[in-house]
Amino acid sequence: ILGSEILDENRQFKFIKGPIFSNIILADEINRTPPKTQAALLEAMQERSVTIAGENYKLALPYFVLATQNPIEQEGTYPLPEAQLDRFMFAIKLDYPSFEEEVQVVKRTTSDLNPSINPLFTAQEIIDFQHLIRRIPVADNVIEYAVTLVSKTRPDNELSNEFVKNYLDWGAGPRASQNLILAAKANAAFNGKFSPDIEDVKAVATGILRHRIIKNYKADAEGITEEMIIDKLI
Structure with missing residues (x-):
């Protein structure tokens, strides 16, 4: 490759x-x-x-x-x-499509239709949007919340609770904190905010953290999922 x-x-x-x-x-x-x-x-x-x-x-x-x-x-x-x-940055779980979505999939893939593709952005516009997101200011308490949330996923950290110590072998690293803030900035921009708040961090936390925490055997045996652990931390 x-x-x-x-x-x-x-x-x-x-x-x-x-x-x-x-x-x-x-x-x-x-x-x-x-x-x-x-x-x-x-x-x-x-x-x-x-x-x-x-x-x-x-x-x-x-x-x-x-x-x-x-x-x-x-x-x-x-x-x-x-x-x-x-x-x-994200781990996204895709389930089966809804009934209506599957109907559209079948319609579009079983006909002889040859759709035309129209570009929506130039490469430079996407780069400009990326720089714009990075220029969005973030309050210190929001950054501290993101770092605290990530720290709580680490079983040997003083901020972690018994639930994490019981079910996780390994927690998320600093990239998780960085990506939580970047994703929170983007989420805030999509929703018309000038700056992200703690709710924006919570909104993106599952996709950012689910592939960065490692469950132990006990969690698997008891049917504890990554999403359940993240929800508990939030």
């Missing part, structure tokens, strides 16, 4: 860019790819660059990585390690 070096007709090495050099990457069923392929995304997602044969290539902005994991048929799969999951 990174690309490869080939020997061209002039006997010169030439780098052919792989699919990772795009604005939007969709890694379909990423848990079916071997760890080597998964690891190829690490530098790209964190540094927005790729290093191959000692040369660093910057990736074009904006840059998004989306990945899907199939919850069934887990044999022969490679679950993403925690350090890689942490690089994804």
Whole structure:
């Protein structure tokens, strides 16, 4: 997915860019790819660059990585390690579509209709929106609430309670705090606010934290889900 070096007709090495050099990457069923392929995304997602044969290539902005994991048929799969999951801002659970949604899916995919696609934004407009979100001010008490919420997920932290100590092996790291604030800013902007409040942090907490906390065997045995733990903390 990174690309490869080939020997061209002039006997010169030439780098052919792989699919990772795009604005939007969709890694379909990423848990079916071997760890080597998964690891190829690490530098790209964190540094927005790729290093191959000692040369660093910057990736074009904006840059998004989306990945899907199939919850069934887990044999022969490679679950993403925690350090890689942490690089994804959100974990979103998709259930079956509603009846009306499924009717629309069937209508659109069983006909000979060839829909036209009209771009809504330019790349630069998306980058401008991203900078705008980052410029939204946040009160100290909101940042402190986000950091406190993340700290409570860590079983060895003095802020954690007995519920967390009983059911979690590992809590969320600093990226969770950063992403809580970024997502809260975006949520506030979507709702017409000039600055996020604690309710905006709560609104995005489940998607930010569910893939960053690690349950223990006791939680699995008692049917405790990540969502239940996060709700309890909120």
